[in-house]
Amino acid sequence: xxxxxxxxxxxxxxxxxxxxxxxxxxxxxxxxxxxxxxxxxxxxxxxxxxxxxxxxxxxxxxxxxxxxxxxxxxxxxxxxxxxxxxxxxxxxxxxxxxxxxxxxxxxxxxxxxxxxxxxxxxxxxxxxxxxxxxxxxxxxxxxxxxxxxxxxxxxxxxxxxxxxxxxxxxxxxxxxxxxxxxxxxxxxxxxxxxxxxxxxxxxxxxxxxxxxxxxxxxxxxxxxxxxxxxxxxxxxxxxxxxxxxxxxxxxxxxxxxxxxxxxxxxxxxxxxxxxxxxxxxxxxxxxxxxxxxxxxxxxxxxxxxxxxx
Numbered sequence: 058x059x060x061x062x063x064x065x066x067x068x069x070x071x072x073x074x075x076x077x078x079x080x081x082x083x084x085x086x087x088x089x090x091x092x093x094x095x096x097x098x099x100x101x102x103x104x105x106x107x108x109x110x111x112x113x114x115x116x117x118x119x120x121x122x123x124x125x126x127x128x129x130x131x132x133x134x135x136x137x138x139x140x141x142x143x144x145x146x147x148x149x150x151x152x153x154x155x156x157x158x159x160x161x162x163x164x165x166x167x168x169x170x171x172x173x174x175x176x177x178x179x180x181x182x183x184x185x186x187x188x189x190x191x192x193x194x195x196x197x198x199x200x201x202x203x204x205x206x207x208x209x210x211x212x213x214x215x216x217x218x219x220x221x222x223x224x225x226x227x228x229x230x231x232x233x234x235x236x237x238x239x240x241x242x243x244x245x246x247x248x249x250x251x252x253x254x255x256x257x258x259x260x261x262x263x264x265x266x267x268x269x270x271x272x273x274x275x276x277x278x279x280x281x282x283x284x285x286x287x288x289x290x291x292x293x294x295x296x297x298x299x300x301x302x303x304x305x306x307x308x309x310x311x312x313x314x315x316x317x318x319x320x321x322x323x324x325x326x327x328x329x330x331x332x333x334x335x336x337x338x339x340x341x342x343x344x345x346x347x348x349x350x351x352x353x354x355x356x357x358x359x360x361x362x363x364x365x366x
Contacts, residue, residue, distance in 0.1 A: 301344055351363050
């Protein structure tokens with residue numbers, strides 16, 4: 058069951074507000090550093106314990122379809138073992154640019170000549186990157202050889218989002234059909250298609266401890282058990298643009314209403330345990346640090362940190 062009413066002490070306001078350069082499009086978290094991609098052509102690294110920015114990477118501006126020079130939108134970022142990853146638009150034919158930053162040098166791995174309409178990229182290890190194509194193809198890219206080790210078509214539907222599990226051996230891919238495909242990262246082979254709950258686009262997905270969640274355009278927050286393939290949903294009052302699981306898959310966050318509030322539920326019971334109020338725009342990303350700390354970014358320049366009681 059879902060709790061309809063929360064006590065006042067379960068309605069929470071942000072513990073910290075972080076102003077970034079541009080609109081925050083993506084978040085990843087590594088120890089006490091928040092890695093943020095923005096539409097001003099930047100990757101910014103914020104130390105939330107020291108409460109200060111500790112690094113910024115700026116990629117070159119691009120020409121848009123009118124020929125005007127504008128900042129590139131960095132819509133996917135990551136970090137691993139001294140390497141930063143930046144995926145951005147290129148302004149050419151819908152194709153993407155991919156950059157690696159290491160030892161204070163930024164190197165371009167993929168440009169429009171490679172003709173890759175990529176939407177998301179994440180490190181698997183220091184030499185391998187998992188891709189999500191607009192065409193809902195999953196690919197594993199090897200940095201040292203600049204080659205894709207595989208490229209698998211998951212469905213004919215348009216790709217929305219993917220997420221890696223804790224040890225980066227599995228990935229869940231969401232698409233506009235509502236099906237969430239879970240694959241083995243090493244070879245791209247399908248483990249299971251999770252379906253039957255979302256009937257429309259799944260904007261965001263997450264996977265932890267073999268629990269898979271989806272944020273649905275049909276106002277359903279889906280929760281699946283990967284082992285059984287069975288699932289259920291929590292009904293929202295508006296399009297659900299973002300979701301995230303806590304590290305132990307004990308809690309799930311969904312952006313459930315038109316006010317951009319974030320609702321926190323217990324996965325096992327669907328009990329609503331907190332409402333996070335303070336986000337001003339449509340949610341782009343939610344990420345848990347631990348069972349009581351999470352971050353969120355929306356379509357503005359403010360990233361929020363939350364503390365659950």
